[in-house]
Amino acid sequence: MSKEKALDIVLSEFLELAKVPRPSHHEERVSEYLFQWAKRHGLAVEKDALNEIIIDKPASPGCEKVPRVIFQAHMDMVCVCEEGVSYDPLNDPIKVINDGITLTAEGTSLGADDGIGVAMCLYLLQDDTLRHGPIRAIFTTNEEDGMDSMAIDPRYLDGDYLINLDWETLGSLCNSCAGGDYFNFSHKAEWEKPVAGCKTLTITFSNLLGGHSGVGINKGHANALVTIATLLSMLQQGGVSFRVASFGGGQAKNAIPAFGSASVAIAANDEEKAKTIIEAFRAEFTEAFGSIEPNMVFTTDITNTAPARVLKGEIGYGLVGLMTTVPNNVHTMSPFIDGLVESSANLGVMSVNEEIVRFTVFARSSVAYQATQIGVICAALANSFGFTFDSEGHVPGWAVNPNSKLTHIACDAYKHLTGIDMIVEPVHAGVECGAFAEKNPHLDMISIGPTLVEVHTPNEICKIEDVKVTAELLIEILERIAQ
Ligand SMILES: [Zn+2]
Incomplete structure (x- = not known):
């Protein structure tokens, strides 16, 4: 495996995940799927009372002293379908269409919000050619209809940096949200x-x-x-x-x-x-x-x-x-x-x-x-x-951290990869970082992700090139933190 393969691995993980029904409030199956995934890959894993999954990957050799980075995505999705489509969100898989440029779903929402974030985490957890300190992935439940992660045990948030992968615009980085x-x-x-x-x-x-x-x-x-x-x-x-x-x-x-x-x-x-x-x-x-x-x-x-x-x-x-x-x-x-x-x-x-x-x-x-x-x-x-x-x-809200090192690292990494300045913006909406800020005020957090269009509708689109850039960005951020 190598990072040149990052996109292929992210996409194949996303396709596998799409087969597992995961509407909000019904995460038992996808939670168990992720739990078994970690076991198969020989990684330490915990499932909490909320069905959230916490997976730890040790530092690559020589990087044991590098600060821990937590990656986080929510496993549930909003399940909707076009009129006239027969779709049972509790049992039917999402039929993903990959036309080489975009990912869409046949008649239903795609669940790239936030399945593509989950798939990117699964890639980072399995690629052993990357150079990084200890990595943790947290997959939360019921983000879409109540934000269960408000009740997460603070001990899982024990880290220096947290990257939330539920942002829907590439080239933009969210650094604060409203309560x-x-x-x-x-x-x-x-x-x-x-x-x-x-x-x-x-x-x-x-x-x-x-x-x-x-x-x-x-x-x-x-x-x-x-x-x-x-x-x-x-x-x-x-x-x-x-x-x-x-x-x-x-x-x-x-x-x-x-x-x-x-x-x-x-x-x-x-x-x-x-x-x-x-x-x-x-x-x-x-x-x-x-x-x-x-x-x-x-x-x-x-x-x-x-x-x-x-x-x-x-x-x-x-x-x-x-x-x-x-x-x-x-x-x-x-x-x-x-x-x-x-x-x-x-x-x-x-x-x-x-x-x-x-x-x-x-x-x-x-x-x-x-x-x-x-x-x-x-x-x-x-x-x-x-x-x-x-x-x-x-x-809870998430206030701007004017001393955020992670924001600088991510902006520099993005400029290095694309030649474009990252836009840093707060949002007048809730993101899970709000819940985490309250539990560990010392966490340095950002929210980023590939551009998604018309989420929560059957017209949801995810751009493949954006997934590639985001995956490269995550690798670059990890390597810069490890330096
Ligand atoms: Zn989301």
């Missing part, structure tokens, strides 16, 4: 009968762009739920009383809602007033968002039948008032880095059922104070609208 807080707003649902003779107004927004609530928060996409609440507030302020019969939408707490719908009861003699307000809203909204949201579908419908039941007035008005005032968008921009969102909040999912009215806000911040401030605002608003507020969970 996050999940906030819940809720109120007991109390129902009553609507006034006799009222009508039902249904408002629906769909086909909005939505997107990631971190990296997409400054793109100006419309939030379906906040938009509906805004229209309802305008109706109320325009003298149209209503009672909420249903309200729901959003895809995930950490995504900008691309769809939402609400039904309210209105008095029959308010119909014309409501239509006038809706048309004024439509004109203004279309002017603001028409070019940003080209596929948007906005419909309103008034029927002569009353809803079966409605929320008590103060709950419905409280809900709408809260949804229109709660932080939702960019909160602060970084005073230090041009164009970087420092803190933000996103109203994510909401639902009204028999028992409860609730919605979530996911706040992100790279500065603890701004995170606290968003929390304080949310709590104060919930209180003034009579809602219950609670903080469900905290995802």
